[in-house]
Amino acid sequence: MSRRRQLHMFDNTTESELHEQTFTDAVPTSQRYLHRRGETYYFKRKIPTDVPHAFGSKGETHWQSLKTNSLQEALRRLPAEIEAFDSKVRKARESRRQGKVPVASRPRTEGTTKYLQEAHIPSIIERFEYSLLQTDMEERRVMEDDAELDIRLADFEQGLKLKKRAAAREEFSHVEDVAQVLLEDERLIAPPGSAARTLLLRELMRADIQTLQKQCDALRGNLFALPPTVPVAPRDLPTMQTAFEAWRQSQDKDRTIDAYGRYVRQFESENRELPMASISLETANKFRDYLHGCDLDRESIINCVGGLATLWDFYERKSNRITSNPFREVQYDGLPRRESSVDRRRFEVSELAILFNSPVYLGQHKLKGQVKESAYWAPLLGPFVGARIEEIAQLRIADILRINGVWCIRIENLEHDQRTKNMGSHRLVPMHKEVIQCGFLSYVAKQKLAGQTHVFPSQRNTNKYRLWSNALTKWFGSYMNRIGLEDPRLVYHSFRFTFKRQCTVCGISDEVRDALTGHWLSRNSSNVYTSDADRQYPFPAVARGIKKLRYDELDLRHLHVADPFDQVDRAWKY
Structure with missing residues (x-):
């Protein structure tokens, strides 16, 4: 490339500045992002169409000043800007895959949006009428x-006559000053000529006439009564944030609270802080389409809109309001359905064989840190218990018990730091003979004799969401890649899919399978006056069911221990 062509690429770059940097015949791709405005160099790059809001702008191009008029210094600073840009795009795409949408970074203001909404107007009018009638009452x-x-x-009747004539001509200019004062008092903005401001003027004229008529009637002896309290200010009307704040008081799972808070931020980032009364089915449908335009999949969109519907319902019940929930009426027929197993799938038996013949299970890899115990036992329990990773990770010694001679694992939330997905997840899972043969019961016995209270004592729940499985989840994903099981659809939850399918293959009834996985209560609503923890499927049936479960093609004999009941009698003295 000629020196003249290089000069053209850098706009107004002078020959002397070009001598500050030695160029090859071809300008590097990264330098194509370098541009000059006046005397200052800028980083310029097109924003990818799949993350349009990642840079807080709806424009197509991102400009960033390099704050220098020296070409050499600009080239030195350019790589950092490129890396920052790429990092922001990566994070935005990752958020999108997780069902998140980039939201505005501006802080959430108190109350509703400051821009006048139609839903603000009834409150403005009520407060206007209250103020006039209260003053009138005091003066009389x-x-x-x-x-x-x-x-x-006489003055009021003359004024009433004039105002009615103005209303008949739809001449509202004489209430403009009053409207502006009210808007300023209520901290609202309504540009002249806007639809909302025009509606406010019309309603203000109607209210002015109606109030003046009441004042005339009162002077004739027909008294009126004021509301017991001052009408709520328009900026204090409930919003989705109000509903969220009320709902969160009833929740104890930080992850759920964060997810629902994110749904509200996503909605308000696109729609401002609308009063709930302003949110219509049209608003909700447009928000659905906005999420779809951000390339969220169908399930993520349903979760987000459904979460807002849950918040709406909760607030309505709490405040004894009865209004139509627009988020409940949203339809999703036009959204493409995700192919099954696109995110997760079950393990094939051959893949289980790879896992259980990997370094951890051959004694070739020393485990340490928080996963010192759980990294060995949690995957081994997976295909035989069918539990969620947090249900396994949080197990207490007290959750390993014997009922009528049958050893079982109790999935419960009896302790303050234990959680189940829902109330119906309480269950007893009989311990599979393969798990016992591999030494799990003996392992728990030794932990109990050592004075431990947790089955996996090295784990901690000091992370943001207080999850016992936090470190285990990260380790498992990394280890799967290390041993060649790199399919991102294979996660710990895949054991649960594997367990369910194998129950069906082995002839275990659907009811027993659901009882083992904590879904039976969703199928059976009988005994509604019994607590979920006590409303259990008959234990003898699940004990018989677990005996049918087998993986004939999976050989775990190399993991069997010589005495699977070592220390068990000593640990559990009944």
């Missing part, structure tokens, strides 16, 4: 002369 009470009352009535 101090009038002792009947002549004063007569003069006041």
Whole structure:
């Protein structure tokens, strides 16, 4: 490339500045992002179409000043800007895959949006009427002369006549000043000529006439009554944030709270802080389409809109309001369905064989840190228990018990730091003979004799969401890649899919399978006056069911221990 062509690429770059940097015949791709405005160099790059809001702008191009007029310095600073840009795009795409949408970084203001909404107007009018009638009431009470009352009535009747004539001509200019004062008092903005401001003027005229009529009637002896309290200010009307704050008081799972808070931020980032009364089915449908335009999949969109519907329902019940929930009426027929197993799938038996013949299970890899115990036992329990990773990770010693001679694992939330997905997840899972043969019961016995309270004592739940499985989840994903099981659809939850399918293959009934996985209560709503923890599927049936479960093609004999009941009798003295 000629020196003249290089000069053209850098716009107004001078020959002397070009001598500050030695160029090859071809300008590097990264330098194509270098541009000059006046005397200052800029980083310029097109924003990818799949993350349009990642840079807080709806424009197509990102500009960033390099704050220098020296080409050499600009080239030195350019790589950092490129890396920052690429990092922001990566994070935005990752957020999108996780069902998140980039939201505005501006802080959430108190109350509703400051831009006048139609839903603000009834509140403005009610407060306007309240103020006029309260003042009128106070002034009439101090009038002792009947002549004063007569003069006041005559003035009001004349004013009423003039205002009705103006209303008939739809001439609202004389209430413009009043409207502006009210908007300033209520901290609202309504540009002249806007639809909302025009509606406010019309309603203000109607209210002015109606109030003046009440004042005339009162002067004739037909008294009116004021509301017991001052009407709520328009900026104090409930919003989705209000509903969220009320709902979160009833929740104890930080991850769920964060997810629902994100749904509200996503909605308000696109729609401002609308009063709930302003949110219509059209608003909700447009938000659905916005999420779809951000390339969220169908399930993520349903979760987000459904979460807002849950918040709406909760607030309505709490405040004894009865209004239509627009988020409940949203339809998703036009959204493409995700192919099954696109995110997760079950393990094939051959893949289980790879896992259980990997370094951890051959004694070739020393485990340490928080996963010192759980990294060995949690995957081994997976295909035989069918539990979620947090249900396994949080197990207490007390959750390993014997019922009528059958050893089982109790999935419960009896302790303050234990959680189940829902109330129906309480269950007893009989311990599979393969798990016992591999030494799990003996392992727990030794932990109990050592004075431990947790089955996996090295784990901690000091992370943001107080999850016992936090470190285990990260380790498992990394280890799967290390041993060649790199399919991102294979996660710990895949054991649960594997367990369910194998129950069906082995002839275990659907009811027993659901009882083992914590889904039976969703199928059976009988005994509604019994707590979920006590409303259990007959234990003998699940004990018989677990005996049918087998993986004939999976050989775990190399993991069997010589004495699977070592220390068990000593640990559990009944």
